Amino acid sequence: MELLGISITEWVGYLASAFLLLSFTMKDVIKLRIINSVGCALFVIYGFMLQTSWPIIITNGAILIINFYYLLLKKN
Numbered sequence: 001m002e003l004l005g006i007s008i009t010e011w012v013g014y015l016a017s018a019f020l021l022l023s024f025t026m027k028d029v030i031k032l033r034i035i036n037s038v039g040c041a042l043f044v045i046y047g048f049m050l051q052t053s054w055p056i057i058i059t060n061g062a063i064l065i066i067n068f069y070y071l072l073l074k075k076n
Contacts, residue, residue, distance in 0.1 A: 008049075009046065009049040009050065012042055012045055012046045012049060013043075013046045015042055016039050016040075016042035016043040016045075016046055017039070018039075019035055019036070019038045019039030019042060020036060020039035020040070020043075022035055022039075023035040023036035023039060030071065033067045033070060033071050034067075034071065036063070036067055037064055037067040037068070037071070039060075040060040040061070040063045040064040040067065041060075041064060043056055043060035044056070044057050044060050044061050044064065047060070
């Protein structure tokens with residue numbers, strides 16, 4: 001399935017990249033982690049859509065866990 005000649009898999013990858021880039025423009029660390037987490041989650045999905053690209057899945061999954069740790073468990 002394609003949209004504007006680009007596969008859905010590629011759209012997910014572009015969207016993930018956009019969220020990660022956007023996260024680095026944030027001055028507020030909480031907003032940075034939230035937006036970065038969305039990008040990481042999209043990259044994990046993208047990794048699975050690429051027939052399990054483990055380097056993408058593992059790296060972004062680890063970053064997602066780190067973001068959740070700082071957002072939910074370590075609030076100081």
